[in-house]
Amino acid sequence: MCRWLAYSGSPIMLEELLYKPAHSLIDQSLHARMGAETTNGDGFGIGWYPDDHGGPDRVVEPAVFRGTGPAWSDQNLRELARCVRSPLFVAHIRASTGTAVQQTNCHPFRYERWLWLHNGSIRDYPKLKRDLVLAVDASLYPYITGSTDSELMFFLALTFGLRDDVPGAVERMAGFVETTAARHGVADPLQMTVAVSEGKRLWAFRYSSGHASRSLFFSTSVHALRALHPENPALRKASEETRIIVSEPLGDLPGAWNPVPESCYAVVQEGHDAIRRFSPRGGAE
Structure with a gap:
């Protein structure tokens, strides 16, 4: 599988989370503790929204940087993380579940101002792929550039309807995958933790058809983050609304991380954050 993180809050340099914590995402690329694999070396990617959006009502298209080598040895990633500052970014380290190791298969995936990344898989994907692909809107199909189940889910x-109703669209996507799998005799087809953003809000989903989903955690408060990383001056200046969502915790301070409950999603936004139930529904309505 894979490991990922998503950050929303006061603008910080990417290296503050990618490299500096004791169990940073880069460390997890070699020493994951909770994933299906210890090593996640089949590529990586980061996607970020610029520090200056051009005003509170305007969100520009995010930037994406992806590579096919292991994250731990990529010097370009290290240089970029040292120089890029963002209030909302996502990062992903990949362990392929069978599709090719190539740049177009590395997360995050982008469409217009939207970013999407995924940990998990669709079981027996080659058997289901044709039916799933044919359900993609004809106007969107030309923008699919890779061969992963993750990009197709996006x-x-x-x-x-992701652009109008994020939770509803992801529920319909999951429902459609499960319905398609049932027609082909594939049991428990979907395993996913997903992050998606349009630059203002951040959604994180944890779901699997067998109700044994991969791990997903969110930071409890900025105070806990400061206690976890007292050496980090960026977090001392972070706003009260700063949140981090991760496949596995970046450190071991008790109480700093809460698990996203099974079959639930979290939304991080200005004001009140929320955790709500996630339930797949008919996708081809």
Whole structure:
């Protein structure tokens, strides 16, 4: 599988979370503790929204940087993380579940101002792929550039209305995958933790058809983050609304991280954050 993180809050340099914590995402690329694999070396990617959006009502298209080598040895990633500052970014380290190690298969995936990344898989994906691909809206299909189930899930969610209703679209995507799998006799087809953002809000989903989902955690408060990383001056200046969502914790301070409950999603936004139930529904409505 894979490991990922998503950050929303006061603008910080990417290296503050990618490299500096004791169990940073880069450390997890070699020494993951909670994933299906210890090593996640089949590529990486980061996507970020600029520090200056051009005003509170305007969100520009995010930037994406992806590579096919292991994150721990990529000097370009290290240089970029040292220089890029962002109030909302996502990062992903990949362990392929069978599709090719190539740049177009590395997360995050981008469409217009939207970013999407995924940890998990669709079981027996080659058997289901044709039916799933044919459900993608014809206007979106040309933008699929890779061969992963993760990217196809993104474009199915876009087809089912992601730009208007994120939770509803992801629920319809999951429901459609499960319905398609049932027609082909594939049991428990979907395993996913997903992060998606349009630059203002951040959604994180934890779900699997067998109700045994991969790990996902969110930071409890900025005070806990400061206690976890007292050496980090960026976090001392972070706003009260700063949040981090991770596949596995960046450190071991008790109480600093809470698990996202099974079959739930979290939304991080200005004001009140929320955790709500996630329930797949008919995708081809």
